[in-house]
Amino acid sequence: MPVMWQSLFFGGLPRRGKTFTQRLMTAAGLLDPYVRHYVADGKGGADWMPMKAVAHRLVMGAEDDAVDTLKAMLKELLEEMERRFVLLRGLPVSVCPEGKLTPGIVEKCNLPVIFVTIDELQEYFTVMERDDREQVINDLCRIARRGPAAGFICNFASQRPDADSVPTKLREIITLRYSTQVVDQTSSDMVLGKGKAAQGADASVLSEEHKGTRLVTGPASFVTVRADFLDGPGFAELCQRGRTLRQKHNQLTGDATQDVTAAADQAGVSIAAVLSDCLTVMRHAARMHTVDLLQRLENHDEDYGAGTPSVSPASSRTRA
Template sequence: MWDGEPLGQAEFTRRPMPLVLPPWLRSQETALGTARWAVRYAGRHIGFHAWRTPAYGLALGWWVLRGTVRAIAAGFGWVSVRGEYQPLITAARDAKRWDLVRDLITERRTLARVRMKTTAWLSVSGGSAGAAGYVILGPVFGWWATVGAGLGALWLGRPRTAPVLPAGPVLPLHLELSADMLTDALRAAGLVKADATPQLVTPPLRDGNGWAVTLDLPRGGGKTAADVIAKRDTLAAELGVDEIQVIMARVRAIAGGHAGRLTVWVADDDPYLGAPNPSPLTCMDTFSVWDPIPFGRDARGRRISLALIWQSMFFGGLPRRGKTFAQRLPSAAGVLDAYVRHYMADGKGGADWRPMRGVAHRLVIGAEDEAITAFLAMLDELIVEMGRRFAVLGTLPTSVCPEGKLTPEISRRYQMPVIFITIDELQEYLSAMAGPVKEETVEKLARLARRAPAAGFILNVASQRPDADSVPAKLREIISYRYCTQVVDRTSSDMVLGKGKAAQGADASILSEDHKGVGVLVTGPGSFEIVRCDYMDLPTFAQLCAHGRALRVAAGTLSGDAASDPVAAAEAAGVQIPTVLADVLYAMHGVERMHTSTLLARLVNTDEDNYSDYTPERLAEELERAGVQRSGRQVKVDGINLAGYRRADLEAAVPAGATLPGPTIPKPNTDGDR
């Protein structure tokens, strides 16, 4: 009730009624998972015993032989009656009652003669019946008689104390999540009192490649589901598995849960190893960034997608753990949208982002002085564009812009494409700046992360060392989505994911060196997931960027640095450019002159395998072979005159046939403000 009026179905959500079906049949995924596990379990046992069939055959033969001997020995003992009378005769002799001994021997002999006659009669009768059966039924009767006799001998010769068959195979994990086991684990972690027991809401069920159970914590203990999630490592140790195999989540009220109810999923093995999952983006012709972007899969193999509109992202972690691969996925989605404008800054200056030269409106390479100047100019351009957009949005009527935010219709109608701001190795830029300049730069980035999403800006930042000096908390704490690959400890994990996240269970330090492309994704104050990112290598990313350039040329949206890059234009036109010439032009991006020593250092940073043994003489020979004619051997940079190259001389060597697209003239708006 609210103000005396009942709430309708649209104003609130009712809890679902209890389901009738058993838990393992309540979803197709669980039912199929249970069936797959049963088939795999049965198949493993069948294969285990089938491989041992020859040994089983020898054992059966031995049991039949032993059963036959036992049957003959038992028959002889029954006919002779020695086993029945021997204890009595021995006892009478010990008592020196010789008359009783004589009577027992006489009685035994009499009974033995009777049993011998009975045995003879049974033998004759059995033989006659067998002969009659053979005459009537033929050889079939003989086979059945042999099988019957063999089964009888097999039963008599079976092992009396050992099991008939050996124990079955040991599967990777056979976890019985009983109430006692969970109680012991929770007590060991200090989450349940000694006299309390958690209640199983659902029994252990097969769910994908693991077991799932839902439980309620006992009341009166003062513990919540969040407390259990925070002690995942202790629970994993008590369950006998690695903590990476234990996935826990609180059951919210919308799903019929409460603060003390949680689901526990235990994988059969490490769920984040194995063959990588190719990104679905590689199979798409176009993509709209207004839709959720495919990012990866969780431990159970479920698709994880990110709605990046109105959001920003921060990537962190140790080197060579797949951080750049993960950061490229959102940018790759933006490349497939011809109405996305890219601003790219690569503080490392390597080859990871080189394909972006064909689509990026602004491209900054490296963190040298001229690159920092270009980086600051790029930020100023973005701040001005943000102000312009908010000014335009503020003048639009509510019928066109009801929430004061960019929409797909406004984006196309008023020439305001979504802007992707990708900054890799941000610490390289901030660490090279003086105090006041650094503070001003951080403030600009914070403004872009805080205000610009409403104007269609998506900030995508990565850093190896997100500490207070390299990337201040003032910037990190306002970025909504965060992704962290392996780090050395919980403190480093909190630097990326947010203060206190490790205590809540979002801890990237539990990842190992084998978890490349795996990280902890935080999407809200209480929402996190360990995600294995989709895989997209550099050659695939390069092909996708080439396709993105073609989309922009066709849509008339190619602009900025990409529109004036001769190498990108030549590659798009299919014109072959010598590799060394393309690499040198990339290393000199945004620079008119560069000393040879600086150029060689940048080439090594871009591709160490190919350029580590280059000398100034060899570089000059290779460029001359590529058609470069230097207008002068010496160039002046920052007042220093040394051997070097001019960008104009290099661009003049680009083969003919690489035509740049003409400037795009925005179409006038003829719709007014309707």
């Protein structure tokens, strides 16, 4: 499955393997040290947490601080995209014959491939104010439209992508679309493209037994595929291997360099689980009221549900 020069969109009902297949695309870039990952997960669950060992930027959840971090990440991506176009235009034809990134330019100019993964897009759009939502949509459209020529790969996913969840103007510029089972042909077309169901690409014919099976459409064709199965532990192992590779090639950057738990694991040092979980849920906040911390811990792991703050929330803050 070629992903260079492409943008990808995954949709479909929950619990049908959508995120598992989306992770396969991201995993392809883990074992190349010259791929830099930007990841945002609107759900904020465990699916993408292993990426903290390798991701240049990692946004977890859709709380206010996470939304602000997502907006900052998109701004950073746009600035990097424009910087690359300026650099590529200035290179001689002998080095950059098509005006695009090549393997030689990647290493010589230290311009790693940029892999942008955003899961559960609808979670961000649901909580945003109208102006913020429009700005983020426009930013994503610019990245998906112009980014591939600068070495950007967009890898987006959402549940039923109606106009309120994922606007048409964003979906329609994605080149490759994947759909697991959906409820009807209308939903199928929302993922795979208008009129695709009438051409035979109808994901509503998939059953609950077709977990891991999806329809894939390009601009003029479609195919039914069954994805390879990469479970959570296997994905976590790939992330650790990716971290080691990046350290070897001096390509470990951004948030991954500040990941205390990953560094401790590599050094053979144990960190108490509760501290690791606190660092995880406080990722985008320098300090937090204890009651808010406990709520996030409970959402992170229901075993924390019995915890209660021992002091009043007005006077208690936890610092990262």
